[in-house]
Amino acid sequence: MVNLTNLYDAIVKGNLELAVSTTREALQENIDPQTLISDYLIKGMEEIGAQFEAGKAYVPNLLMSARAMKGALELLKPYMEQNKEVTSLGKVVIGTVKGDLHDIGKNLVCSMLEGCGFEVINLGVDVSDEKFVQAAKENKANIVCMSALLTTTMVYMKEVIKAFEKAGIRNDVKIMVGGAPLSEKFAEEIGADGYSDNANAAVTLARKLLNK
Amino acid sequence: MEQFQPNANNILEVLYNRRPGYLPLYEHHIDTEFIEKYTGEQLAGYQETDPEYFFTKVTKFWKDNTYDAFDFEAPICDVYPDHGAIMGGKLGPIQTRADFERYPFDEIPSRFWEANKPKLDAIRKVLPPGMKAYGGCGYGIFESAQDLVGYESLCILQYIDPDLFRDLFIRIGDLYVELWSRMIREYSDIFVFFRMGDDLGHRTSTMLEPSTIINHILPQTKRVIDLVHQGHKKFLMHSCGNIFEIMPDIIALGIDAKHSNEDQIAPFDEWIKRYNDKIGLFGGFDVNLLSLGTYQTVYDQVLERGTEYRRMCKGYGLGSGNSIASYVSVDGFRGMIDAAKQIRANEKRG
Numbered sequence: 273m274v275n276l277t278n279l280y281d282a283i284v285k286g287n288l289e290l291a292v293s294t295t296r297e298a299l300q301e302n303i304d305p306q307t308l309i310s311d312y313l314i315k316g317m318e319e320i321g322a323q324f325e326a327g328k329a330y331v332p333n334l335l336m337s338a339r340a341m342k343g344a345l346e347l348l349k350p351y352m353e354q355n356k357e358v359t360s361l362g363k364v365v366i367g368t369v370k371g372d373l374h375d376i377g378k379n380l381v382c383s384m385l386e387g388c389g390f391e392v393i394n395l396g397v398d399v400s401d402e403k404f405v406q407a408a409k410e411n412k413a414n415i416v417c418m419s420a421l422l423t424t425t426m427v428y429m430k431e432v433i434k435a436f437e438k439a440g441i442r443n444d445v446k447i448m449v450g451g452a453p454l455s456e457k458f459a460e461e462i463g464a465d466g467y468s469d470n471a472n473a474a475v476t477l478a479r480k481l482l483n484k
Numbered sequence: 485m486e487q488f489q490p491n492a493n494n495i496l497e498v499l500y501n502r503r504p505g506y507l508p509l510y511e512h513h514i515d516t517e518f519i520e521k522y523t524g525e526q527l528a529g530y531q532e533t534d535p536e537y538f539f540t541k542v543t544k545f546w547k548d549n550t551y552d553a554f555d556f557e558a559p560i561c562d563v564y565p566d567h568g569a570i571m572g573g574k575l576g577p578i579q580t581r582a583d584f585e586r587y588p589f590d591e592i593p594s595r596f597w598e599a600n601k602p603k604l605d606a607i608r609k610v611l612p613p614g615m616k617a618y619g620g621c622g623y624g625i626f627e628s629a630q631d632l633v634g635y636e637s638l639c640i641l642q643y644i645d646p647d648l649f650r651d652l653f654i655r656i657g658d659l660y661v662e663l664w665s666r667m668i669r670e671y672s673d674i675f676v677f678f679r680m681g682d683d684l685g686h687r688t689s690t691m692l693e694p695s696t697i698i699n700h701i702l703p704q705t706k707r708v709i710d711l712v713h714q715g716h717k718k719f720l721m722h723s724c725g726n727i728f729e730i731m732p733d734i735i736a737l738g739i740d741a742k743h744s745n746e747d748q749i750a751p752f753d754e755w756i757k758r759y760n761d762k763i764g765l766f767g768g769f770d771v772n773l774l775s776l777g778t779y780q781t782v783y784d785q786v787l788e789r790g791t792e793y794r795r796m797c798k799g800y801g802l803g804s805g806n807s808i809a810s811y812v813s814v815d816g817f818r819g820m821i822d823a824a825k826q827i828r829a830n831e832k833r834g
Contacts, residue, residue: 282778286643317833327729332639340638376635377686383636396571423775424811452687452770453747460770470688 274298279344283316284323286336288343295344305351309389313341317388321472331380338387345389360391360416361484365407367399369418369432372425377451380471381417388475390415401428401435408445410437415478418464420451423429428462430462446481450474488550492616492676493784495552498764498799499677499718506828507794509551509821510766510801512681512722512743518811519545522817535606547612549821553676554615556607557622558600560663561631563592570623570631578632587632589655593662596621608674616676618720621663624682625704626691628656635691642696650700657704664708668715677718677740680708685725687749695731702730706737713738720766724806725749727771734831735762743767745805751788752805756796764799771806774816782819783826791827802827812813 274297282290291313298308320337323329344388345352352360364385368378375397386392393411395403399418416436420426429449429482436442446465449458465481468474478484494628494729497504505766507716516527523545530538547552561567569576578584607617623631628650629638642649668678682705684690712719726733726749729782734742741764745752752768759765769786777785790802802824808817 327689330689330691332642332692332696335636335639336643373571373573379572379636422809422811423772452748453745470686 274301276303276308279308279312280316280319282444283313283337283340284319286320286333288336288340291340291344292347294438295347297353299347305348306350308344313344314389317341317384317475320449321384322476324470324472331384331471334380335383338383341387341389360442361389361479362416362482363391363393364415364478365393365395365404365411365413366417367395367404367407367419368397369420369425369428370398371428372422373397374419374421374451377421377471378417378419381450381474382417384471384475385417385478388479390475390478401432404432405435405439405441409439409441413445414482415446415448417448417450417474417478419449420454423453426451426453426458427463433463446478448474448477448481468469488547490547490550490552490615492553492613492614495585495618495801496676496718498801499720501762501799502763503738503798503799506831507790507800507824509549509824510743510803511551511555512804513555513557514546514808515808515810516542518808518812518814518817522814523809531603536610539603539607539612543607543610543612543615550825553618554613555619556603556606557615557619557681558596558667559622559678560592560596560660561623561628562572563595563599564628564631565591567631569634570627570703572635574634574792575637576631576633578652579637584652584655589659592659593666596663597666604671604674608671611674617674617818618679619679620671620675620678620680622681624680624723625653625656625660625682625708626682626684626697626701628660629653629701632656639692642692642700646657653700653704657707658702661707661711664711664718668711672697672715672717674727675717677720678712678719679720679722679743680705681722683724683744684730685723685727685749686747687726689726690730691725694733697730698733702733702737709738720764727779731759731789734833735759739763741766741799743803746770747772747805752793753796756793760797764801765797766801767803767805768793768800769804769820770803771804771812774804774808774820776813777816777817777819779815782816786823787826790823791830794827794831 279294418429448466449464456467466477468477494504495508566577709719720741721739722743724744743766745767747770
């Protein structure tokens with residue numbers, strides 16, 4: 273009989289091989305995919321996230337855990353498509369704003385969100401307000417995440433929020449912002465729904481905004 | 485009004501962790517675009533086409549703003565074939581052992597000197613009396629690894645191929661020793677001290693696990709520091725981010741001074757409190773202040789806090805916590821420079 277604690281441990285330790293083999297075994301034993309996701313995969317990501325917040329884990333640990341989680345989720349995908357109840361936590365459109373080409377932080381957020389069960393549409397860097405709006409509409413996004421590394425480009429986030437208002441879909445999405453020069457205060461000033469200062473906090477915030 | 489005469493030996497005092505005769509100014513870098521914005525003169529492109537003209541203009545700008553020395557780094561990563569992963573948006577050219585084995589590391593030194601010798605020779609010709617450069621070979625050990633592999637891949641690589649991860653850093657270290665040895669041998673006369681910039685932290689902690697940095701990156705950095713010291717020069721470490729956890733290990737490498745601070749990580753006072761007795765310190769003023777503050781706001785804050793930093797520190801050079809990027813406002817920069825001049829004037833008056 274499969275030891276599901278291994279699945280949790282595999283995520284916390286970032287062990288892709290163990291995560292995949294345990295998930296495969298669990299599916300062969302007809303264990304409910306939703307149980308695997310909710311009780312082991314997400315719990316494992318929560319644990320590594322908590323360790324990161326406490327300064328006991330580092331970005332590479334987060335990335336390894338997200339990689340292991342993605343590996344397990346790949347196996348669960350067919351079941352998720354069959355069973356509507358086993359779906360992603362939500363759809364996220366993410367990008368670095370226009371004029372800014374930095375993407376390391378933004379990509380970490382992508383990896384963590386995907387690893388934690390969100391569906392992520394990564395628009396890349398130098399993303400205009402139109403592109404954010406269009407992608408959010410096309411994908412019926414629940415969340416829009418914007419990143420900026422420069423003091424000069426972070427102000428463009430306000431333009432993007434205005435574009436969502438103008439398009440009449442501001443209330444359909446939650447808008448999150450992040451990046452080195454930003455602060456909670458700045459996020460409030462531009463009318464964002466939330467700010468996070470690291471990839472793990474971004475996942476926590478996304479789940480909070482969607483009540484997941 | 486008395487014209488400022490640069491004196492590189494004045495800023496050098498900071499590296500000895502001694503109080504310089506007057507408050508020196510320091511920047512990690514001032515973007516060419518910013519100098520263009522400030523002076524109204526076009527400089528872009530001249531570094532390659534007419535380096536003597538370019539460095540005449542650049543050193544004049546630094547001198548006019550009362551700096552004892554100016555920054556020049558010959559960028560190593562720029563000559564890596566297929567470079568650019570450090571800026572994000574692409575993977576580096578080395579993802580596997582086979583990539584590593586066939587990467588043309590041996591070609592790098594000739595490419596590096598071909599690109600940078602004309603600039604270094606031009607600096608030697610045009611340095612204003614009393615002024616020197618600081619810097620040397622640009623980009624740090626970790627930054628090179630990021631450029632060759634990509635940050636996220638590098639994070640994963642240490643777990644999925646630890647031997648390759650180890651060998652990569654050793655190979656980068658070997659390359660750095662080769663480049664730095666020649667830099668020190670041939671250009672020590674134009675540098676007042678040498679510096680390596682290697683951003684090892686982000687806002688909340690280090691970019692890699694501290695043990696990884698200590699075991700793989702810092703030993704290679706140490707090889708460069710030892711070369712610099714053997715060449716009878718001092719060594720400044722520039723490293724952004726929250727690196728408090730590894731600062732004892734960085735200091736143990738033998739660095740003489742440290743630069744870079746961000747208010748969102750820790751106030752500059754914290755750096756003074758922790759390290760003032762061990763090494764010289766540069767910086768103090770967050771780039772956000774210089775970018776967003778008015779002339780008066782910047783002037784007032786720099787005058788007040790800069791006076792205090794000068795009082796608290798043994799070796800201290802005033803400047804931004806990072807660089808004067810193109811987007812820093814001219815007013816903010818002027819506010820900082822004028823406040824530094826005022827601190828000097830106040831001290832002179834006693």
